[in-house]
Amino acid sequence: MVVFKDEKWIDKCPICTTDRYFSPDMKFLVNLECYHRMCESCVDRIFGSGPALCPYQNCGKTLKKRQFKEQIFDDINIEKEVDIRRRVCKIFNKTESDFKKPGEYDLYLEKIEDMVYNLTNEIDVEKTEEELLKYEEANRGLININNDRVKQNLIKFQQKQEMEKNLREQKRKLKEESLLEQQEDELYYEKEVKRKLLDSASDVPAEKIINQLKFEFEQRTEMRKKKLDESIKALTSQLTNSDIEKDKNKKVTTPFTPYDGDKDLEFKFTLNDSYDDFATNNAKNNPAYLAGGWRVEQVYERALQQAFIGIGCFIDEKVVLSSQGIESF
Amino acid sequence: MLDTTSSKDTISSYIKDTRVGEGTYAVVYVGQHSPSHRRVAIKEIKTIMFKDGLDMSAIREMKYLQELHHVNIINLIDVYYEFENLNLVLEFLPNDLEMLIKDKNLIFSPSDIKSWLLMTLRGIHHCHRNFIIHRDLKPNNLLISPLGILKIADFGLARSFGANPNELFTSNVVTRWYRAPELLFGSCHYTDKIDIWSIGIIFAELMLRTPYLPGLNDLDQLDITFKALGTPTEINWPNVSSLPLYKNLNIYPKPSRDELRRRFLAATENALTLLIKMTELDPSARFNSDQCLLSPYFLEIPHPTPPRNLPKSIKNQEKQ
Numbered sequence: 001m002v003v004f005k006d007e008k009w010i011d012k013c014p015i016c017t018t019d020r021y022f023s024p025d026m027k028f029l030v031n032l033e034c035y036h037r038m039c040e041s042c043v044d045r046i047f048g049s050g051p052a053l054c055p056y057q058n059c060g061k062t063l064k065k066r067q068f069k070e071q072i073f074d075d076i077n078i079e080k081e082v083d084i085r086r087r088v089c090k091i092f093n094k095t096e097s098d099f100k101k102p103g104e105y106d107l108y109l110e111k112i113e114d115m116v117y118n119l120t121n122e123i124d125v126e127k128t129e130e131e132l133l134k135y136e137e138a139n140r141g142l143i144n145i146n147n148d149r150v151k152q153n154l155i156k157f158q159q160k161q162e163m164e165k166n167l168r169e170q171k172r173k174l175k176e177e178s179l180l181e182q183q184e185d186e187l188y189y190e191k192e193v194k195r196k197l198l199d200s201a202s203d204v205p206a207e208k209i210i211n212q213l214k215f216e217f218e219q220r221t222e223m224r225k226k227k228l229d230e231s232i233k234a235l236t237s238q239l240t241n242s243d244i245e246k247d248k249n250k251k252v253t254t255p256f257t258p259y260d261g262d263k264d265l266e267f268k269f270t271l272n273d274s275y276d277d278f279a280t281n282n283a284k285n286n287p288a289y290l291a292g293g294w295r296v297e298q299v300y301e302r303a304l305q306q307a308f309i310g311i312g313c314f315i316d317e318k319v320v321l322s323s324q325g326i327e328s329f
Numbered sequence: 330m331l332d333t334t335s336s337k338d339t340i341s342s343y344i345k346d347t348r349v350g351e352g353t354y355a356v357v358y359v360g361q362h363s364p365s366h367r368r369v370a371i372k373e374i375k376t377i378m379f380k381d382g383l384d385m386s387a388i389r390e391m392k393y394l395q396e397l398h399h400v401n402i403i404n405l406i407d408v409y410y411e412f413e414n415l416n417l418v419l420e421f422l423p424n425d426l427e428m429l430i431k432d433k434n435l436i437f438s439p440s441d442i443k444s445w446l447l448m449t450l451r452g453i454h455h456c457h458r459n460f461i462i463h464r465d466l467k468p469n470n471l472l473i474s475p476l477g478i479l480k481i482a483d484f485g486l487a488r489s490f491g492a493n494p495n496e497l498f499t500s501n502v503v504t505r506w507y508r509a510p511e512l513l514f515g516s517c518h519y520t521d522k523i524d525i526w527s528i529g530i531i532f533a534e535l536m537l538r539t540p541y542l543p544g545l546n547d548l549d550q551l552d553i554t555f556k557a558l559g560t561p562t563e564i565n566w567p568n569v570s571s572l573p574l575y576k577n578l579n580i581y582p583k584p585s586r587d588e589l590r591r592r593f594l595a596a597t598e599n600a601l602t603l604l605i606k607m608t609e610l611d612p613s614a615r616f617n618s619d620q621c622l623l624s625p626y627f628l629e630i631p632h633p634t635p636p637r638n639l640p641k642s643i644k645n646q647e648k649q
Binding site for chain 1: 399433451454489491492493494495516517518520522566569570572611612613615623627
């Protein structure tokens with residue numbers, strides 16, 4: 001694979017120069033203080049016995065081991081911004097419904113963005129931190145209420161996911177059961193046919209017996225299919241999911257056409273199973289041909305298509321259509 | 330249709346501006362059609378280099394592009410002869426899919442991937458129903474118009490198939506990472522299914538954002554392919570042992586559906602089925618372009634993104 005110059009540094013620890021090539025399990029960590037990255041073993045080595053200075057030159061920050069965390073984003077600035085945003089949004093956590101006037105919420109969001117930007121780019125850090133602290137103290141009660149609300153929403157979401165998972169599991173079980181039943185029934189049917197045919201007492205013709213049993217068997221299969229469909233439907237309707245409803249309402253007005261409306265639906269010929277063609281007779285069953293996916297039918301088809309193509313095509317009509325520039329998606 | 334007879338008018342009507350690339354047999358320029366000011370790409374074929382006439386790929390490109398007219402295939406606008414050089418005038422398409430995949434600032438949604446795959450399949454379906462195999466499908470050859478429409482380009486390796494069974498095809502085609510297993514085994518009688526394999530690998534690459542089977546050399550490509558998808562045997566690929574290079578293989582087990590599901594976390598069940606069917610080792614079990622287009626994957630939600638809303642590379646927008 002091609003390694004790009006600017007990607008090289010990603011897989012190498014700048015402190016001990018261990019390469020991911022040699023130790024594929026290595027992890028990179030960053031800290032919340034100065035966001036300098038190093039590998040896990042370096043963190044253990046340097047900070048294992050208590051706080052120490054950051055090993056980067058000219059950094060000079062004192063770091064602790066528990067401040068380190070795994071890096072999620074390749075771009076360190078994004079990593080930093082995400083952390084800061086998370087911290088700020090935990091404190092500034094009102095939602096749109098908390099505001100009465102329409103413009104107020106926008107101003108509130110603007111303020112959050114300003115703070116995140118300032119902290120990320122280290123502009124007026126002290127002033128911003130102070131503002132953050134002041135707001136937190138002033139609104140402690142409200143912040144806690146809002147945080148609880150977020151937590152509850154999360155729990156609801158997790159419950160919904162759990163429910164969906166259960167549903168899938170149940171569906172799978174139902175299908176499996178039905179399949180098993182079907183297989184048993186097949187065995188039973190075969191046995192029954194043999195038993196009844198061997199039963200010498202009856203003088204009904206054999207064909208009639210077989211047909212009768214076959215009919216019964218097919219009916220049972222049909223019933224089973226219906227039952228399965230119904231129970232799956234019942235299960236799905238239990239979960240009246242608002243999301244699914246929403247998607248249904250959003251239905252696209254133009255139908256999807258796989259060929260973009262451009263397809264010869266049928267040819268004016270029927271393909272026979274085989275033709276006596278000296279050119280292909282040798283190749284027809286040659287394993288080296290068959291292994292590559294080659295099939296004699298393709299040769300027949302092409303020959304016939306080339307012979308018949310254009311029949312039923314009226315050039316004048318085509319010209320009109322293409323001049324209208326019909327294009328769809 | 331092409332109008333090569335009125336060559337006297339056309340010579341003067343195309344102007345070459347800047348040189349944008351150079352291949353083994355051609356130099357590509359960005360140009361202009363002077364009466365209409367339409368931007369075009371001009372491929373100048375180096376005729377002087379070749380003693381025995383034109384390079385094969387130039388002839389192939391002309392031969393097939395003259396026949397194929399489809400929204401998802403690059404349009405050959407004109408051909409003209411000037412200063413002992415042959416010039417192919419093509420649609421100007423500034424982007425290709427490889428650039429988009431490599432641009433880490435872009436985020437692909439499942440509907441974007443569906444849209445690109447759909448356009449590729451429509452284009453290749455048009456080739457295949459005209460009995461033409463492309464033989465060099467890769468993200469780099471899938472160009473993207475300023476309106477976001479994907480177009481298959483570079484027909485330098487294309488050829489027609491299905492006519493004479495006694496013809497031998499060379500198995501040394503398709504860029505290595507996108508080469509189907511029957512080609513890796515040196516088959517001389519392959520079919521349009523090799524293009525479907527390439528598209529399947531591109532589909533995987535769109536989801537992973539990194540090449541799916543990046544072999545270092547031809548042998549490694551065999552190994553890496555079977556490590557990912559299992560080693561074929563006579564059972565799951567009848568007659569495979571009669572292919573010239575089927576020998577001394579490392580045996581890997583076929584991955585279960587669950588394992589593939591873990592590999593492609595974002596894929597829905599229908600997407601996974603389509604991917605599995607497109608990357609089927611046995612070419613006769615692999616889907617053809619019809620079967621791919623009719624897959625339920627294209628019917629389920631989310632619907633494919635309309636081309637003009639697809640992610641675009643910012644770099645080339647500035648250029649225009």
